[in-house]
Amino acid sequence: SQKIEQNSEALNIQEGKTATLTCNYTNYSPAYLQWYRQDPGRGPVFLLLIRENEKEKRKERLKVTFDTTLKQSLFHITASQPADSATYLCALHTGGFKTIFGAGTRLFVKA
Amino acid sequence: AAGVIQSPRHLIKEKRETATLKCYPIPRHDTVYWYQQGPGQDPQFLISFYEKMQSDKGSIPDRFSAQQFSDYHSELNMSSLELGDSALYFCASSSGTSGYRETQYFGPGTRLLVL
Numbered sequence: 272s273q274k275i276e277q278n279s280e281a282l283n284i285q286e287g288k289t290a291t292l293t294c295n296y297t298n299y300s301p302a303y304l305q306w307y308r309q310d311p312g313r314g315p316v317f318l319l320l321i322r323e324n325e326k327e328k329r330k331e332r333l334k335v336t337f338d339t340t341l342k343q344s345l346f347h348i349t350a351s352q353p354a355d356s357a358t359y360l361c362a363l364h365t366g367g368f369k370t371i372f373g374a375g376t377r378l379f380v381k382a
Numbered sequence: 383a384a385g386v387i388q389s390p391r392h393l394i395k396e397k398r399e400t401a402t403l404k405c406y407p408i409p410r411h412d413t414v415y416w417y418q419q420g421p422g423q424d425p426q427f428l429i430s431f432y433e434k435m436q437s438d439k440g441s442i443p444d445r446f447s448a449q450q451f452s453d454y455h456s457e458l459n460m461s462s463l464e465l466g467d468s469a470l471y472f473c474a475s476s477s478g479t480s481g482y483r484e485t486q487y488f489g490p491g492t493r494l495l496v497l
Binding site for chain 2: 303305312313314315316317320360364367368369370371372373374375
């Protein structure tokens with residue numbers, strides 16, 4: 272069956288360090304993969320999109336990698352700040368208009 | 383900039399009642415998506431509309447229906463409500479004309495509580 276897995280446990284890191292979040296998927300061949308940020312009680316906010324023919328994408332302190340052989344995406348936040356504390360969702364486009372979200376990883380950045 | 387508007391923001395209903403959630407997409411966005419997110423869960427795709435036609439369907443119960451109107455706003459109708467329908471319901475919109483259809487812009491959500 273099709274599945275998306277993200278670190279189920281919360282990630283606690285110290286301010287200034289790099290946070291690395293993992294998204295693994297099985298039985299999908301997504302054309303692209305996205306990362307969203309979600310704060311409690313609010314809607315997800317789009318961060319980055321990476322296509323199947325791209326290896327890496329950067330935006331300010333954010334970096335996403337996409338390995339279609341490993342079926343894995345890594346999401347990095349460098350020089351992390353307490354304001355980066357949130358849940359980060361990986362989302363796959365599975366064809367048509369359907370988007371499947373992972374369960375998300377909660378990130379806590381301590382000052 | 384204008385964002386996705388959802389109404390109401392909070393809704394309390396009794397079991398077996400009916401609820402209607404409304405979504406107003408960002409102006410000139412032609413696609414609307416509905417998601418259901420239970421406590422501590424990921425957003426579950428329910429249904430989407432493109433140019434007022436249903437474009438894709440996910441895990442939407444038969445008790446639910448939705449449509450997109452001529453002004454592109456969308457309504458999610460939920461009947462025979464069950465306790466398990468209590469969740470946050472998000473609407474998102476996107477635009478193909480911008481070249482970034484893949485980017486979905488989410489509304490603030492409607493929190494539905496079924497008692």
